[in-house]
Amino acid sequence: MNPKFVIRNETPDDVGPITEVTIAAFKTLAISHHTEQFIIEALRAAKALTVSLVAETDGRVIGHIAFSPVTISDGTPNWYGLGPVSVLPEHQRKGIGKALMREGLSRLKEMNAQGCCLVGHPDYYRKFGFKNMPGLVPEGVPPEVFFALSFGGRTPQGTVAFHEGFKAEGQHIVAGN
Numbered sequence: 001m002n003p004k005f006v007i008r009n010e011t012p013d014d015v016g017p018i019t020e021v022t023i024a025a026f027k028t029l030a031i032s033h034h035t036e037q038f039i040i041e042a043l044r045a046a047k048a049l050t051v052s053l054v055a056e057t058d059g060r061v062i063g064h065i066a067f068s069p070v071t072i073s074d075g076t077p078n079w080y081g082l083g084p085v086s087v088l089p090e091h092q093r094k095g096i097g098k099a100l101m102r103e104g105l106s107r108l109k110e111m112n113a114q115g116c117c118l119v120g121h122p123d124y125y126r127k128f129g130f131k132n133m134p135g136l137v138p139e140g141v142p143p144e145v146f147f148a149l150s151f152g153g154r155t156p157q158g159t160v161a162f163h164e165g166f167k168a169e170g171q172h173i174v175a176g177n
Helices: 011-027 036-045 096-110 122-128
Strands: 006-009 052-058 060-069 079-087 115-119 136-140 146-150 158-161
Touching: 006 011, 006 096, 011 036, 011 052, 011 060, 011 079, 036 079, 052 096, 060 096, 079 096, 096 122, 115 136, 122 146, 136 146
Parallel strands: 079 115, 136 158
Antiparallel strands: 006 052, 052 060, 060 079, 115 146
């Protein structure tokens, strides 16, 4: 059975549910350092969540995707990093992550983004057109799990640096009101 769900922008009321979804989604993944919820907190506190969408069904957040700016050493502007993306385990493999991906990428394109990059599983992200791009390398990440998707046909050349929030490792960040 495929539940009906909507995708919408995150609101302040979604902060707690997003944390819960993120923890649950990454809990059993051996490749995870289990810091994803802290990364989202850090990006939010730095006002670096350029696009932050939730999937919701029956008033409950069941998925989340985040996009934040990256810097590229060749100076290419308007590139973004995808991640984390999370779906509650009981709702996985029902098209929710795919819908979050498509909507998020669409929103980036509407903002005149030039491209998007991520660290992730090759089999999953290649379905969306992401690929390894020689000449575009991440800081401290094995190249075989780094993927990029250019929206304008031009691929930057250089080192990609994700936002500092990706270095968050467990400190709870409280944004000022």
